[in-house]
Amino acid sequence: MAHRAELIAVGTEILLGNIANTDAQMLSEKLAELGVDVLYHTVVGDNPGRLRAALELARTRVDVIITTGGLGPTYDDLTKQTICETFGRKNVLHPELEAWLREWFAQRGRTMTENNLRQAYLPENCTIFHNHNGTAPGCAFCEGGVHVLMLPGPPHECSLMFETGAADYLRALSHDVIASHTLRIYGKGESEVEMLLHDRIAAMTNPTVAPYAKPDECMLRVTAKAASREEAERLLGPAVDEVMGVVGEWVYGVDVDNLESVCVAALKARGATLSAAESCTGGLIAKRITDVPGASAVFLGGVVSYTNGVKAHVINVPEALLDEFGAVSEPVARAMAEGVRAVTGSDYALAVTGLAGPDGDDRGNPVGLVYVALASPDGTVVRECRFGRRTREHIRQQAANTALDMLRRKLQ
Amino acid sequence: MAHRAELIAVGTEILLGNIANTDAQMLSEKLAELGVDVLYHTVVGDNPGRLRAALELARTRVDVIITTGGLGPTYDDLTKQTICETFGRKNVLHPELEAWLREWFAQRGRTMTENNLRQAYLPENCTIFHNHNGTAPGCAFCEGGVHVLMLPGPPHECSLMFETGAADYLRALSHDVIASHTLRIYGKGESEVEMLLHDRIAAMTNPTVAPYAKPDECMLRVTAKAASREEAERLLGPAVDEVMGVVGEWVYGVDVDNLESVCVAALKARGATLSAAESCTGGLIAKRITDVPGASAVFLGGVVSYTNGVKAHVINVPEALLDEFGAVSEPVARAMAEGVRAVTGSDYALAVTGLAGPDGDDRGNPVGLVYVALASPDGTVVRECRFGRRTREHIRQQAANTALDMLRRKLQ
Numbered sequence: 001m002a003h004r005a006e007l008i009a010v011g012t013e014i015l016l017g018n019i020a021n022t023d024a025q026m027l028s029e030k031l032a033e034l035g036v037d038v039l040y041h042t043v044v045g046d047n048p049g050r051l052r053a054a055l056e057l058a059r060t061r062v063d064v065i066i067t068t069g070g071l072g073p074t075y076d077d078l079t080k081q082t083i084c085e086t087f088g089r090k091n092v093l094h095p096e097l098e099a100w101l102r103e104w105f106a107q108r109g110r111t112m113t114e115n116n117l118r119q120a121y122l123p124e125n126c127t128i129f130h131n132h133n134g135t136a137p138g139c140a141f142c143e144g145g146v147h148v149l150m151l152p153g154p155p156h157e158c159s160l161m162f163e164t165g166a167a168d169y170l171r172a173l174s175h176d177v178i179a180s181h182t183l184r185i186y187g188k189g190e191s192e193v194e195m196l197l198h199d200r201i202a203a204m205t206n207p208t209v210a211p212y213a214k215p216d217e218c219m220l221r222v223t224a225k226a227a228s229r230e231e232a233e234r235l236l237g238p239a240v241d242e243v244m245g246v247v248g249e250w251v252y253g254v255d256v257d258n259l260e261s262v263c264v265a266a267l268k269a270r271g272a273t274l275s276a277a278e279s280c281t282g283g284l285i286a287k288r289i290t291d292v293p294g295a296s297a298v299f300l301g302g303v304v305s306y307t308n309g310v311k312a313h314v315i316n317v318p319e320a321l322l323d324e325f326g327a328v329s330e331p332v333a334r335a336m337a338e339g340v341r342a343v344t345g346s347d348y349a350l351a352v353t354g355l356a357g358p359d360g361d362d363r364g365n366p367v368g369l370v371y372v373a374l375a376s377p378d379g380t381v382v383r384e385c386r387f388g389r390r391t392r393e394h395i396r397q398q399a400a401n402t403a404l405d406m407l408r409r410k411l412q
Numbered sequence: 413m414a415h416r417a418e419l420i421a422v423g424t425e426i427l428l429g430n431i432a433n434t435d436a437q438m439l440s441e442k443l444a445e446l447g448v449d450v451l452y453h454t455v456v457g458d459n460p461g462r463l464r465a466a467l468e469l470a471r472t473r474v475d476v477i478i479t480t481g482g483l484g485p486t487y488d489d490l491t492k493q494t495i496c497e498t499f500g501r502k503n504v505l506h507p508e509l510e511a512w513l514r515e516w517f518a519q520r521g522r523t524m525t526e527n528n529l530r531q532a533y534l535p536e537n538c539t540i541f542h543n544h545n546g547t548a549p550g551c552a553f554c555e556g557g558v559h560v561l562m563l564p565g566p567p568h569e570c571s572l573m574f575e576t577g578a579a580d581y582l583r584a585l586s587h588d589v590i591a592s593h594t595l596r597i598y599g600k601g602e603s604e605v606e607m608l609l610h611d612r613i614a615a616m617t618n619p620t621v622a623p624y625a626k627p628d629e630c631m632l633r634v635t636a637k638a639a640s641r642e643e644a645e646r647l648l649g650p651a652v653d654e655v656m657g658v659v660g661e662w663v664y665g666v667d668v669d670n671l672e673s674v675c676v677a678a679l680k681a682r683g684a685t686l687s688a689a690e691s692c693t694g695g696l697i698a699k700r701i702t703d704v705p706g707a708s709a710v711f712l713g714g715v716v717s718y719t720n721g722v723k724a725h726v727i728n729v730p731e732a733l734l735d736e737f738g739a740v741s742e743p744v745a746r747a748m749a750e751g752v753r754a755v756t757g758s759d760y761a762l763a764v765t766g767l768a769g770p771d772g773d774d775r776g777n778p779v780g781l782v783y784v785a786l787a788s789p790d791g792t793v794v795r796e797c798r799f800g801r802r803t804r805e806h807i808r809q810q811a812a813n814t815a816l817d818m819l820r821r822k823l824q
Binding site: 040284 | 427428454455467616690692695703705706708711713714715719756770
């Protein structure tokens with residue numbers, strides 16, 4: 001039977017709304033991949049009585065408890081001390097952790113204060129999880145059939161410790177190996193994708209297919225459980241093919257990060273270069289392309305032409321076009337793409353001009369009207385998009401997504 | 413005594429890690445402002461038994477229960493039905509909601525299916541909260557001294573319904589009015605700010621001061637409780653002045669959205685214009701400035717000069733400078749700012765050149781070295797920044813923040 005988990009976050013800062021409980025989302029997604037069912041998320045403040053009550057309740061209803069937060073030196077060991085009391089374990093000094101901590105501070109030329117030594121204390125007879133992004137170690141132990149895992153709160157510490165320690169601990173609880181592939185989709189919403197695949201999803205048991213909504217796009221995760229990784233991969237192949245047969249037209253990549261990383265990789269593979277001219281997206285396309293490490297090998301540069309003057313003088317959009325058709329028009333989008341391609345000497349060029357709102361323009365064009373152009377050695381194509389009266393942020397992201405999707409379709 | 417609240421989110425998609433429980437953060441922050449203590453966040457799946465148990469537990473430990481999610485037509489009324497059973501209320505048709513729903517669908521030319529009618533059912537004798545962003549209404553009632561509020565799950569529906577309905581319901585539970593001002597800080601971390609204000613924060617009871625960490629910056633919220641808004645504002649004035657006396661140097665605005673909106677407002681107030689030339693930030697400054705509605709009144713445009721060719725030919729950075737000092741240098745940052753200012757004809761111009769990583773350059777410059785320049789009618793200033801070996805994302809955001817902070821200090 002699958003293990004059943006509860007995530008308990010300890011932190012008054014979450015209850016004050018200072019930060020979101022993103023650890024819970026990250027852990028839930030990873031636990032689903034490991035085949036662990038998450039039944040509850042709980043958040044309590046830095047309060048030993050309430051944490052104790054939450055732990056006592058959790059041990060009656062799940063067999064895996066994962067706590068996040070409350071391990072650092074400033075928290076008075078709240079989580080550790082309370083867990084030790086609840087599960088009847090001693091909180092003891094682990095000499096190898098003390099040595100590691102002293103080394104950590106010595107290497108950085110910093111003095112280790114006494115409260116830092118508290119981080120070397122963990123429950124007796126536990127599996128230690130090392131912290132590669134901070135000083136508070138985590139751990140796991142099993143008491144009365146219930147596995148208790150303690151992870152740090154800061155997301156980059158929690159996430160790395162899960163990957164490098166907790167995931168293996170949980171995998172060892174099961175004889176099965178879980179493997180998955182993620183299909184990333186642009187141009188079809190989660191509900192449409194689910195509808196297209198509904199009968200197949202319902203009929204599948206191993207592998208399984210689950211749709212996930214992400215901002216402005218969606219993804220499908222195909223997951224298989226088997227006795228070995230090889231066997232799991234053998235199961236995944238035909239399932240991925242089956243899904244691709246239905247929604248492949250909108251899948252821009254499998255096990256990839258995002259549209260921009262797919263574009264950068266495809267440009268690199270061709271030895272081709274890119275530039276961008278942006279009006280309503282205001283630099284968003286350039287920003288997203290240059291978010292990708294190594295983008296400098298393919299991205300030559302861009303122009304944010306927020307005024308007709310910049311359009312005319314920097315990327316040579318003919319003023320006659322601006323006068324006749326207005327800045328938000330098919331001919332101007334085309335001239336922007338071709339202009340920035342000529343000025344930078346790139347192989348490909350994207351251009352966007354449109355109305356992100358809140359106001360329309362003096363030609364009566366509606367908010368949400370956007371022209372996206374792609375200039376290439378084969379010529380220039382322009383797409384007219386109507387994103388409707390949504391938020392400025394939504395219209396800008398959709399315009400950038402459309403541009404990047406046009407480019408990746410051209411390159412793939 | 414302050415009311416004590418538990419937030420119960422209903423949604424398997426949260427337990428699967430599909431989405432983060434951002435409603436809980438949003439509500440916690442707003443409840444803190446209203447003086448309601450949030451003691452627990454709980455998440456359960458679309459499972460009536462577990463939701464019922466969570467509600468039974470919550471009614472024993474808090475006097476305000478706020479549920480989010482599970483109100484829409486596809487959820488089989490999970491939340492409503494379970495709440496009605498738990499608190500012994502009938503789930504009844506509210507004719508005014510039925511009329512509103514029929515009108516909603518008619519106006520959009522859509523057929524209202526029978527399951528949509530379920531949204532017109534709410535517990536008898538409740539306060540209805542209208543949904544201005546969707547079709548599922550929410551509500552509140554009091555049973556046995558416990559207030560139960562039901563809000564929809566989609567964040568934009570939940571947030572607006574809180575503002576337009578739930579907040580007033582909760583305010584009416586207290587005789588006091590809560591008012592607050594938020595001081596936004598750049599250039600000092602949360603822990604440094606807390607240390608500078610520690611004794612004052614500890615000594616204050618009404619108003620209170622609380623520091624909040626935000627990505628790459630922090631903020632202080634000063635909150636007062638009084639019999640009227642006027643009285644609360646009278647209390648806030650001297651407290652804000654006292655805090656400003658200590659950390660005012662780093663406060664870029666009170667009750668403002670972010671650095672970029674402060675810059676756009678300051679430019680508008682002066683009738684001045686801005687342009688930007690970006691190398692390592694790759695369009696991030698332009699993107700952030702144009703995130704602000706109405707930015708087109710002050711932002712003329714920008715150039716993303718990711719290569720020496722674009723630096724030389726589009727914004728006229730002398731090739732001799734690029735050869736002698738390299739692209740990441742004080743003279744090139746200066747020439748980029750002055751070049752984009754000349755090309756666009758703007759009053760002010762920002763320029764950034766640096767190494768965001770993961771690799772250094774062939775001159776041996778380290779990752780994290782960034783030059784930020786501000787050109788203005790008074791001349792050009794350049795700041796050398798060393799952001800250290802952090803993530804690409806962090807270095808880019810800090811470079812953009814530094815540029816925007818230099819501009820707002822110049823303008824204010």
